[in-house]
Amino acid sequence: xxxxxxxxxxxxxxxxxxxxxxxxxxxxxxxxxxxxxxxxxxxxxxxxxxxxxxxxxxxxxxxxxxxxxxxxxxxxxxxxxxxxxxxxxxxxxxxxxxxxxxxxxxxxxxxxxxxxxxxxxxxxxxxxxxxxxxxxxxxxxxxxxxxxxxxxxxxxxxxxxxxxxxxxxxxxxxxxxxxxxxxxxxxxxxxxxxxxxxxxxxxxxxxxxxxxxxxxxxxxxxxxxxxxxxxxxxxxxxxxxxxxxxxxxxxxxxxxxxxxxxxxxxxxxxxxxxxxxxxxxxxxxxxxxxxxxxxxxxxxxxxxxxxxxxxxxxxxxxxxxxxxxxxxxxxxxxxxxxxxxxxxxxxxxxxxxxxxxxxxxxxxxxxxxxxxxxxxxxxxxxxxxxxxxxxxxxxxxxxxxxxxxxxxxxxxxxxxxxxxxxxxxxxxxxxx
Amino acid sequence: xxxxxxxxxxxxxxxxxxxxxxxxxxxxxxxxxxxxxxxxxxxxxxxxxxxxxxxxxxxxxxxxxxxxxxxxxxxxxxxxxxxxxxxxxxxxxxxxxxxxxxxxxxxxxxxxxxxxxxxxxxxxxxxxxxxxxxxxxxxxxxxxxxxxxxxxxxxxxxxxxxxxxxxxxxxxxxxxxxxxxxxxxxxxxxxxxxxxxxxxxxxxxxxxxxxxxxxxxxxxxxxxxxxxxxxxxxxxxxxxxxxxxxxxxxxxxxxxxxxxxxxxxxxxxxxxxxxxxxxxxxxxxxxxxxxxxxxxxxxxxxxxxxxxxxxxxxxxxxxxxxxxxxxxxxxxxxxxxxxxxxxxxxxxxxxxxxxxxx
Numbered sequence: 001x002x003x004x005x006x007x008x009x010x011x012x013x014x015x016x017x018x019x020x021x022x023x024x025x026x027x028x029x030x031x032x033x034x035x036x037x038x039x040x041x042x043x044x045x046x047x048x049x050x051x052x053x054x055x056x057x058x059x060x061x062x063x064x065x066x067x068x069x070x071x072x073x074x075x076x077x078x079x080x081x082x083x084x085x086x087x088x089x090x091x092x093x094x095x096x097x098x099x100x101x102x103x104x105x106x107x108x109x110x111x112x113x114x115x116x117x118x119x120x121x122x123x124x125x126x127x128x129x130x131x132x133x134x135x136x137x138x139x140x141x142x143x144x145x146x147x148x149x150x151x152x153x154x155x156x157x158x159x160x161x162x163x164x165x166x167x168x169x170x171x172x173x174x175x176x177x178x179x180x181x182x183x184x185x186x187x188x189x190x191x192x193x194x195x196x197x198x199x200x201x202x203x204x205x206x207x208x209x210x211x212x213x214x215x216x217x218x219x220x221x222x223x224x225x226x227x228x229x230x231x232x233x234x235x236x237x238x239x240x241x242x243x244x245x246x247x248x249x250x251x252x253x254x255x256x257x258x259x260x261x262x263x264x265x266x267x268x269x270x271x272x273x274x275x276x277x278x279x280x281x282x283x284x285x286x287x288x289x290x291x292x293x294x295x296x297x298x299x300x301x302x303x304x305x306x307x308x309x310x311x312x313x314x315x316x317x318x319x320x321x322x323x324x325x326x327x328x329x330x331x332x333x334x335x336x337x338x339x340x341x342x343x344x345x346x347x348x349x350x351x352x353x354x355x356x357x358x359x360x361x362x363x364x365x366x367x368x369x370x371x372x373x374x375x376x377x378x379x380x381x382x383x384x385x386x387x388x389x390x391x392x393x394x395x396x397x398x399x400x401x402x403x404x405x406x407x408x409x410x411x412x413x414x415x416x417x418x419x420x421x422x423x424x425x426x427x428x429x430x431x432x
Numbered sequence: 433x434x435x436x437x438x439x440x441x442x443x444x445x446x447x448x449x450x451x452x453x454x455x456x457x458x459x460x461x462x463x464x465x466x467x468x469x470x471x472x473x474x475x476x477x478x479x480x481x482x483x484x485x486x487x488x489x490x491x492x493x494x495x496x497x498x499x500x501x502x503x504x505x506x507x508x509x510x511x512x513x514x515x516x517x518x519x520x521x522x523x524x525x526x527x528x529x530x531x532x533x534x535x536x537x538x539x540x541x542x543x544x545x546x547x548x549x550x551x552x553x554x555x556x557x558x559x560x561x562x563x564x565x566x567x568x569x570x571x572x573x574x575x576x577x578x579x580x581x582x583x584x585x586x587x588x589x590x591x592x593x594x595x596x597x598x599x600x601x602x603x604x605x606x607x608x609x610x611x612x613x614x615x616x617x618x619x620x621x622x623x624x625x626x627x628x629x630x631x632x633x634x635x636x637x638x639x640x641x642x643x644x645x646x647x648x649x650x651x652x653x654x655x656x657x658x659x660x661x662x663x664x665x666x667x668x669x670x671x672x673x674x675x676x677x678x679x680x681x682x683x684x685x686x687x688x689x690x691x692x693x694x695x696x697x698x699x700x701x702x703x704x705x706x707x708x709x710x711x712x713x714x715x716x717x718x719x720x721x722x723x724x725x726x727x728x729x730x731x732x733x734x735x736x737x738x739x740x741x742x743x744x745x746x747x748x749x750x751x752x753x754x755x756x757x758x759x760x761x762x763x764x765x766x767x768x769x770x771x772x773x774x775x776x777x778x779x780x781x782x783x784x785x786x787x788x789x790x
Contacts, residue, residue, distance in 0.1 A: 010721040014576050017583030020545055022575045025497030046564035046573065047720045050686035054568045055679060062438040071566060092566060098449035101518040105505040107452060108516070112498040112505075121498040125518045128561060128609045135495070135566055147439050155444045166446070170517065172462035173453055174477055174485065174527070181462065183449050191445035198443065214701035218520060219611050221699055221706050229701075242466065258744050264703050305702040309744065312466025312478075332607040332673055333646050335775055336708050375644065 002034045006041035006084075010048060029121040036120055038087035039136065042075050045083065059091050059139050061146045064198040067094050067156030068142055089138045090120070094131035094157035095149055096190070099168045099183035099210075101126065110152055118145035129207065130167035131157040155194070161375075162200035163193040163365070168210035169217040177307065178212035179230025179320040180348035186210045188354040189228075189361055196365065203372035206365055213316065214304045220328070220339070225368075225378040226361060227325040227339045228348075234317035235297045236307065238285035243313035247287035255287065259306050267299035268306055285313065321347040324357075326364060326390075327379025337379040340387070342394075344401035360394075367393050397427075454515035454527040456485045472592045473548035474534055487525050488512070488537050490546040491557050491582070491589055494522035495565065495575050503544060511537040521557040521599070523550045549590035555734065556589065558582060558600040561609040569676050570604035571619035571689040572718050577602055580722040581617075584731060595741035595750065598734065599698070606671050612697030612709055614747035615733060617726055620692035620714050621670040624663050625681035629655040636661070636678035644673050691716040693729050695759075696748035707748045713765050729765070736762045755789045 005027070014023045026043075030036035042053055059070035069092040075083040082088040111132070115123055120136025127133045132154075137145050146156065157165030166189070169175065171182035189208055196202065209220030212230040220227035247255060260270050276284040276292045286292040295306070295314075307314045324346065325339030343360065347353045364378070367390070372381040382390045391398060450458060460479035467477040475487040493500070504524060508516050511533065512526035519525065524546075526537055538548050550556040558581060561567065563574035581600070588594065603610025603618040610618060632638070638661055642650050649667035653660055661674075661681070672683035683689075693716070697709030712733075716725045740762065741750035751759050760767045773781040 011576075013721045014579050017579070018545075018547065018586045019579055019582035020491065020493040020500070020547075021579060022493040022495040023579075025493060025495070025500050028499050029497045043565055043573075047576070050572075050689070050718055050720065051684055052564045052567060052570040054566065056568050061441065063441050069566075071568065090566070096446050097518075098447040098452055100449050102449040102452040102454075102457075103516055103518075104452045105508045105514045105516070108501055108505050112501045116498045122495060123498070123501065124495050125492070125522060125524075126520075128559070128611070130520075143439075146441070150442055150444070153444060153447050155442070155446075167520065169520075172464075173449070173457045174464065174487070176464040176466050176477070178462065178464070187446045187448065194443045194445050197445075198441075216699045216701060216706070219699040221701075222612050222708070223699075239465075254743070257742070262703055262744060301701075303701045303703060305744070308702055311468070315466070330608055330610070331671075333644065335777070336612075338706055338708075373643075374640065 002030055002032055002037050003086075005030060005037055006044060008040055008044040011040065011044050026122065033120065034086040035136065035138075036087075036122075038084035039090060039120065041084045042073060042087055045075055054090070059142055061143050061156065064156055066159040066162050066198060066200045068092070069094065069159055070139075087136075090136045091139065091142060093119075093134040093137065093142070093146060093149065094127065094129075094159055094165060095134060095154050096157045096165045097126055097130055097132050097167075099186040100170050100173055101130075101167075102173065107152065111149065111154070114145060114148040114152065118148070126167075129157070129165045131165045156198065158197040158200070158205070160200040161202045161204050162198075162206070163190075163196040163202070164205050164207045165197070166190045166208045166210065167218045169212050171210075171212040175212060176311065177215065177230075177304065177316060179232055179316055180212065180228075180322050182210045182212045182230070185228060185322075185348055185354055185357060188351070189358055192358045193361070193365070202365070202369050204375050204377055206368060206378065208361065214302055215308065221325055222328045222336065222338050223330070224328050224339060225326065226364060227328055228322045228357065229325065230316075230320065231302045231323050231345065232317035232320045233345055234319040235281065236283045236295055236300065237315040237317055238283050239313055239315070240285055243285045243287045243293075243310065246310050246313045247291075252291075255293070259309050260293065262305050264303055264305070265299045265301050267297070267301075268293055268295045283314075321345050321349070321353075322357075324360065327377075327382050329377045329379045333375070334380050334383065337377075337383070339379070341399075341402045342391070342396060344399055363394050452515065454485065454513060456483055456529055457515075457527060459483065460485075469552050469592070470531075470534070472554060472590060473538065473551055475551060476531075484529075484531075486528050486531055486534050488528070488534060488541065488548060489519070489523050489525050489550050490541045490548050491550055492522055492524050492546065493575070493579065494557075494560065504546070507537070507540050507544060511540045519550070521550065521559050523557050547586060547590050552592040553594045553596055553598075554589055554592050555585045555594060555598040555600065558602055559611055559613065560602045561604050563604045567604055568679075569672070569684075571621065571672070571684045572604050572691065573720060574602050574604055576721055577617065577723050577726070581727055581730060584727050585734070588734070594734075594738055596744050596746045598737075598747070600730070607673050612699055612706070614695065614698065614709075615730055616694040616697060616709050617730070618692050618694060619718075620690045621672050621683050621685070621688065622690055622715075623685060623688040624665045624668040624670055625672070625675060625683045626685075627661065627663070628680040628682070629658060629660040631680035632660040632678065633658050635680055641674050641678045641681070644677055646671060646673060650674055686718075689718050690714060691718055691723070691726050693726070693733070695733060696751050698746050698748055700746075703744075703746075703749055704752065711771055712760070712763075714770065733763050758789065
C-alpha cells in the first residue's frame with residue numbers, strides 16, 4: 001500500500017467518458033507505489049497552473065551515450081525542495097520495437113513485469129518515433145531496468161543528435177499492398193547504424209522510416225530524413241473475378257465517381273468491353289459483360305487510390321521495390337519539409353539489394369555529419385546547398401523524377417551545359 | 433578501490449519480429465491477396481493460397497499501466513491467439529484464424545472498456561505527444577487532451593461513417609513533435625519568452641541559442657552586469673525554438689500560450705500528393721482538463737466534412753474542391769490576417785489566378 005493520494009480534482013474528470021483513461025491507469029499504479037502518488041500530484045499541479053515541470057539532465061546506461069530521456073522535477077517549494085519528492089526523478093527509457101510492432105503476449109508480460117519491478121509501471125506503445133517508452137524510473141534503477149529489458153532481446157533507441165529509432169508498417173506480414181520486405185529492410189538498415197544510435201555525435205537527429213507502399217502508413221515522407229516507400233515499375237495487376245464482384249456490389253456510379261474520376265493523372269478510363277485495349281503498358285479488366293476499366297500504366301503515378309478502393313481487383317505489380325526520399329522533417333527551424341525523391345526506384349528483393357540501401361544511408365549520413373550545421377536537419381542542409389550539390393556528393397545522377405517541374409528562373413550558370421549533354425548521351429549510348 | 437563490474441550492453445538493435453508473428457502471418461508472409469472489412473474495427477485478409485486471418489482493432493490510452501497491458505494480454509490469450517501488434521496510432525490489433533472468434537473477442541474488448549474500431553473511414557485514435565506528463569518544454573498536456581477529445585469522438589472511432597479516413601494529431605509545442613494530420617491541435621504561443629537573466633549565463637550556451645532563432649531576433653547582451661540574451665520583440669514570432677536550448681527563456685505561459693487548429697495534412701500519396709496542414713484557427717484557450725473550446729472547433733469541422741465531402745475525399749481533397757472561402761464559411765471560422773502566410777515560400781500559398789468561386 002502506498003501513501004495517501006494527493007487530491008486530483010482536475011485529473012479525476014479525465015476518468016469519466018468512454019475512452020480508456022490513462023488517469024485510471026496511473027491511479028491503479030499509485031495504489032502500490034509512492035512514486036506514482038507523487039507523479040499524479042505533479043501532473044495535477046501542471047493542470048492547475050498550466051505549466052510543465054520537468055527538466056532534462058544527464059542519465060544513461062553503461063556504454064551508451066543516449067536512449068534515456070532524463071527528467072528531474074522543477075516543481076519546487078519556496079526553499080527549493082521538490083513538492084513531490086517521490087517523483088523527483090522520472091526518466092524514460094526509449095526502446096526499439098520489433099519491425100511492424102508485432103508482439104506475443106509472453107514478451108509483453110515479461111516487459112510489463114520488468115517495468116513493474118524497476119520502474120513506474122507506465123509504458124507507452126509507442127512514442128512518435130516508434131519507441132516503446134518505458135516512462136518513469138529513478139536514476140538508481142535505470143541500469144537495472146535496462147539490463148533486464150536488454151536480456152529480453154530489446155535494445156535502447158535514439159535520442160539527441162543521433163540516428164533515431166525507426167518504424168516500419170505491418171507490411172508483408174499482413175498487407176497485400178506491401179512492395180518489399182519492410183521488416184528485413186528496417187532491420188538491415190537500423191542494425192547497421194547502432195553506433196550512431198547509441199553514441200550521439202551527428203549535427204542533429206537522423207530518422208529512417210519504412211512504408212511498404214505509397215499509402216505511407218508510417219508517415220515517412222514528412223517525418224523521416226530518409227524515407228523508404230514501396231512502389232512498383234510494371235503494370236498494375238488485375239483479378240477479373242474480384243473486379244466483377246466489386247462492381248456487382250458497388251455499381252457504375254461508384255466506379256465512375258470514386259475510382260475513374262479520382263485518378264490524379266487520368267490514367268484510368270471506363271470503356272465498353274469491345275474498346276478495351278491490350279498492349280504492353282495497359283492493364284484492362286472487365287467489371288461486367290459490357291464494361292471494363294483500362295489503365296495506361298505509363299501515365300500511372302502509383303498513387304494507390306484505385307487499388308485502395310478496389311483492393312484485390314487491382315493490385316501493385318510484380319516488379320516491386322522502393323522509392324527513396326530524403327529531407328522530411330517537422331517545423332524547426334525553416335518550416336516543415338517533405339522528403340523529396342533521390343532514388344526513383346531501387347529493388348529491395350534480397351540481402352544484396354538491402355546492402356545497397358544501407359550503403360546509400362551510410363553515404364547520406366556521412367555527408368550529413370560532415371556538412372550539416374549544428375542542429376540542422378538533412379532537409380535544411382539540402383535546402384541550403386541545393387539538391388544538385390547533394391546528389392554530386394553522393395554520386396547520384398540527376399533524374400527528371402526528382403522534380404515537380406524544371407526551374408522557373410534563369411538565375412543559374414550554364415557554361416557546363418554541353419559537357420552535361422555529352423555525358424548524358426554517352427550514358428545513353430552505353431546503355432543501348 | 434576497484435570499480436564494480438558493469439554489465440556490457442548487448443547491442444542487438446531492432447528485434448526480429450518473426451518470433452512474435454501470428455503463425456498465419458508468418459506462413460503467408462508477402463503472399464496476401466486482398467482484404468475486406470466485415471464490420472468496423474475488423475479486417476479480413478485473404479492469402480493467395482486461401483488462408484484467411486481476421487484482425488480486431490481496438491483503441492487504447494497509449495500511456496498504459498502494466499495492469500492494462502496484462503488485461504489486454506489476458507484477452508489475447510483467452511479470446512485471440514496470443515499475438516498482437518500496435519498501429520502507428522497506438523491501436524492494438526488481435527489476429528485470429530477463425531471468424532467464429534471475432535464476435536467473442538469484440539465483446540471481451542468492449543466489455544473491458546477498449547472500443548473496437550479505428551478502421552476504414554473512421555476517426556482513428558489521435559497521434560499524440562508527451563505533454564505535461566513527461567516533456568521538458570510542453571505548452572499543454574497531450575494524453576489529457578487526447579482522452580477528452582476521444583471521449584467526444586468515441587462513436588466516430590467505432591463507426592466508418594466519414595467520407596474517408598480521418599487522422600488527428602496533437603502537439604504540445606510549435607516546433608517539434610506531432611505529425612501532419614487531417615486535423616491537428618498545436619500549441620501557439622502569443623508572447624515572446626520571459627527571460628530569467630540571473631540564470632542564462634550558467635545554463636545556456638548563448639551562441640547556440642542565438643543560432644536557433646529562425647528570425648534572428650536574439651542577441652547577446654549584458655543585463656544587470658551579467659552576460660545574458662535579449663530579444664527584439666518586434667521580430668520575435670513566439671515560436672519557442674529558443675526555450676529547449678535555454679530554459680531560462682520561458683515561452684510557456686498559463687494565459688498567453690494558446691491552441692491552434694490546423695487542417696488538411698496527409699502523408700498518403702493517394703490521389704493528390706502528400707500535403708501539409710494549414711492553420712485555420714488560433715487563440716483557443718489552453719483549458720484543462722477537457723479543453724472544451726478546442727473540442728467544439730474540431731467537432732464542428734468534422735461535422736461539416738462528414739456532411740459535405742464526397743466519398744473518398746480526405747479533408748484536403750474536400751477543401752481543394754470547395755475552396756478555402758467556403759471552408760471558412762461552412763465551419764463558421766473567421767479568416768483572419770494571421771492566416772495569410774508570410775514565411776519563406778509564402779507566395780506559393782497566395783492565389784495567383786482568377787480562380788475564385790462565387
